[in-house]
Amino acid sequence: MSSVRRKKQLESAISIFILAVLAIIAAAILQKGFNTDITRFGIDTAAIQKTQTQDSKSDVVFELAIMVPAGFETLSAAETYTAENLYEKINGKAPLYTESGFKKLFTRRFVSKQNENLVMELFIYDMDTVKNAFSVYSTQKRPDVDALPGFAFAYRTTNALYLVSDKYYIEIVGFSEAQELFEAMVETAEKITGELAAGKVTEIAEMTLFPPENIVPDSIKLYVANAFGFEGLTDTFTCRYKLGDETVTAFLSRRENPEDARSAADAYYNFLLSNGGTAKSTAVKILEGRVVDFYGTTEIVFATGPFVGGIHEADNQKTAEDLAVKLINKLSETAKAGEK
Amino acid sequence: MTEKTTEKFGRRQFLARAGKATASIAAAGTASYLLYDPAGPTAAGKPEELVTLPDFSIPHRPGQTISIVKGTNRIETVNKAIELLGGLKRFVKPGETVAIKPNVAFASPPMLGATANPELIAEVVRLCYGSGAKKVYVTDNPINDPLSCFTLSGIGKAAEAAGAEVILPKNHLFKHTTLEGGKLIRNWPIFFRPFEKIDKLIGIAPVKDHHRSGASMSMKNWYGLLGGRRNIFHQDINTIIAELAMMAKPTLVILDGTEVMATNGPTGGSLSDLRRANTLIASTDMVAADSYGCGLLDLKVSDLPYLTKAQQAGAGTTNYESLKPVFAAID
């Protein structure tokens, strides 16, 4: 009889052991199930579901999850905004972008797996062209910042970095000034540029048109429209020069052809006069009829070849004129080389 | 049996089974360990074993690099042309095996001139045996069906009558190769096995107009070494011909300009496409041979970009005059 009981005990023991094994299997599987990281699939299901529900005119679904730096994971869902609803994200700043060719904003936050205080928010503005991206980058550039090495156009503040990569303007804002976070932000920036601009060099050809001597580094800006408040000055680059202890701003813009350049130059000249400027005489021959005194500052505008160019708001007429001549020479050189 | 013996018997059986089970487990474990592949297959799958076509060229002899013989009879002109370069004994030593790669591209009768002349090939085979060759093979990877090509062109019969063995292309005779410095011949199958173990290689080609490449002569002849879907290379025909000249390093090429296909090449079809030029060229530099040969089609070197490309790649020279060609004429 006891052998029967022992058998039954053995049977029970084995059965329970088996159930225990099942429980361990269940626990192990559950543990795998708690891992929510789906970056290995590449896709963002939220984005896929959006395309399933969106109308068929779908744009490129942008995947930010793959740009997560090591040790970080996604926090919050990816958001995209078009020109219609950009203000929902950045409110009053929206026109800055929408008036410069803005197409789409992609944004997401990442958080460190180790330390939940290390959070970064990523903004990628698709500005449609390199020039537009550079424009919003350069016109928003904070003064007195450090350049960020390793990128064509990038600078950093104590907690954020800003860069241009191909047609995208990218802002990565850290929610703390921790060095560890900043390094992760730089890694993200590298991943993004690798992803978005693989093989592409972000170049702005017009930047080499300025005479290089005495340029204030990284001071070139691009105004896509309304440079100096005049709507006729579109696609205009400005650049600051340090001449002695004066800082002078030069500008230039490429037009289709010399006729267009001349009419643009004339238009701006007339605009200055009709807004309170007075024509100024000049000793420099080629600048005759090109200099305006605008409420105490000197404005110069000329056309050479297909370029409109000039000096803006200079304090000293002589310095302005010297720089103007240098600019004219450089531009006409380029124009001639282009003709060949 | 008593219970004790049945128990012992049972235990022995159990141990036997336990032994077998353990052995099976060990075998399964070992197999798993040896075959374990955590990384999985790569994009290219198994890397093909790459081969390189051997170099069959012989040392350069100034003044005996290229010979040009005028005459109406191919047997006479080829004998003279080879004699002028030092005789076949310079190229083929006794006991060596030779492969002859003629143009057998089409299932076309010899009179239409789309393939190499069978008598010419037979004569070269005979000369090789006369020089003491142990064995001569005649082979090509034609465009049309191989057996019909070798048969209709008369080359199969002529070669065998002269004592050569014809090798028809078969799948297992192809191996993949990558040409060093090549842009197109990368991991590409070539007709390799017939050339693997031989000592000398001779190419024999007629001079033909070619619709795509301008002309088909001794360099284009090596297209017959390519396997796979080689017609894709027609998209960059000049580069591929130049690369063929880089890849193939034959002992000797014979370029038969006795009757050239002046129009409608490479297949021709009408006897009116042919024109008598009565010239036969033998050369150790195929680029030079073709550079002279194109003149027979009223073309200039500059009309055939692959010539210059091949020269730039170091496969030969287009300036055949610099090689001091030897001329002769047989009436």
Added chain:
Amino acid sequence: MKIVTARRISQVFFFALFVWFCIVGTVGDKFWQLRHWPVNWFLQLDPLVAIGTILTTHTLYASLLWALATVILTLILGRFFCSWVCPFGSLHHFTGFLGNRKKSAAQKIRLNRYRWPQCIKYLILIFFLAAAAFPSLAATLQTGLLDPIPLVTRSFNLVLLPLADSPVNLASAGERFYEGAWLILAIFFTAVLLNLVIPRFYCRFICPLGALFGLLGRFALWRIGKNQTECSDCKLCETHCEGGCEPAANIKISECVLCFNCREDCKDEIISYQSRPSLAGETANPDVSRRGFVLSLAGGILAVPAVRLSNKLGSNWHYRAIRPPGALAEEEFLKRCIKCGQCMRTCPTNVIQPGGIEGGLENLWTPVLNNRIGSSGCQLNCVACGQACPTSAIRPITLSEKKGLGEFADAGPIKIGTAFVDRNRCLPWAMDKPCIVCEENCPLSPKAIYTQVVFNTVRDGVLTVKKTTDKLIETVEENIAPDKFATGDYYCVTETGERRKITANTENSIEISPDNQFEKIPAAGGKIEIQVRLQRPFIDIEKCIGCGVCEHECPVSGRKAIRISAEGETRSANRRLLLTWRPVI
């Protein structure tokens, strides 16, 4: 606790686990979505998958190592998998139980007797393994057709789950469709319903995995058997015998699935799980005749080259079979694909479909893309299918490899085919209707579709001028459909060749923009032509990756005016379109 109770709990556990793995198959980070759930675990535990791929590829791929655990346990314990783990087996077990409930004991015993066709599953196993055994000559992995784990996986994932989920769409974002699902369902249902004829019909007669376990269990340390010779021969032990192994007499060990029902049913406790062979005798080897063995072996070996006479691996390759990105070259692919359908389940856009036999017999239930189904062709930034494949028939590529970035920049992006514009059906090419939906939707940057502008005079588009005023050209003809030409695509061309965009029109007048008047006003009596501005799409075959978004979006919704064909796919060296693609060496 009784062992049979443990077994029932185990069956429920693994079946529930299996169903859970089916439910969570949608990529996502919610609890009921894929996350890191090990949804391939059953396939990885399946030794037939492991052994099949070992034969065809001479490697044991990564996580298939789990099968070693199953093999070791089987070698020690016997054919436990069939009645403790296999979800298909549990389904058969349960159906058989339901069907047999009302039968008498005598009827049940009769149903459970050993039948000689139980050897057929061994012949099926031998056939499949023989077909896989000679990869250097010709080998194909077809075990997936009848291997129960892939079979039940695709039946649930591709048929039952979409049917159950379609009204509520909990498991997936949208409705799921799978071509040829009817066949998968038919086979599944037949297998399940056959249990009403003979319990565990599939397990006993067909299952090649069960056959494999039967072979592996020969040296099991413990087996079912009688522990004494005195037995009343009541045969109650065979009332609920699942394996059809006849424990009452000479027990056929290879058929025993360790359900322990016999042990439970024997009132005299004569049946036990013991280390010594049954005292009523046991047969360890399956009942396969030499003739059957040889025929199956020969059949398997010959079947492969016979099927391949169709030249589907050569020049007669099936160009409408677009394989997912990361798929191996076809011959290697067929050595690994077990037709489990996990890639189809995982694909977020539902574009991966079970293939049919129009691509050759071996194409059945392998993944092929159908761009007309699903939400959008193959998404550019998605590599889910490779992650889902348990055997690496589709490699687990990274996004960088798929898009040709970083270290893969030299090799370029993976192409699965090329788009071809059907100029006979394309609206701007054949119908004079403006459309550039394909170009707009091409996800690449720069796009692989570009357009060239062409102006064509529309039907009945030559009109006579009656009078031209400020911006209005009045025509003699008075039957123009009002505003037909106001869409912004139509232009008015004068006899002097000036072309201006039409902003509006009435039945008898054409209006052009006031900012853009004609330089030479068309005179009365002269002719003007109405032209449509067409942007005709061209494919840049160097850039096109064959993703199929264009095909999906093309408004010609039947036979699409732009279709993907597999030429140019990077996985195959001999299907390239272009000269300049270089294979990765």
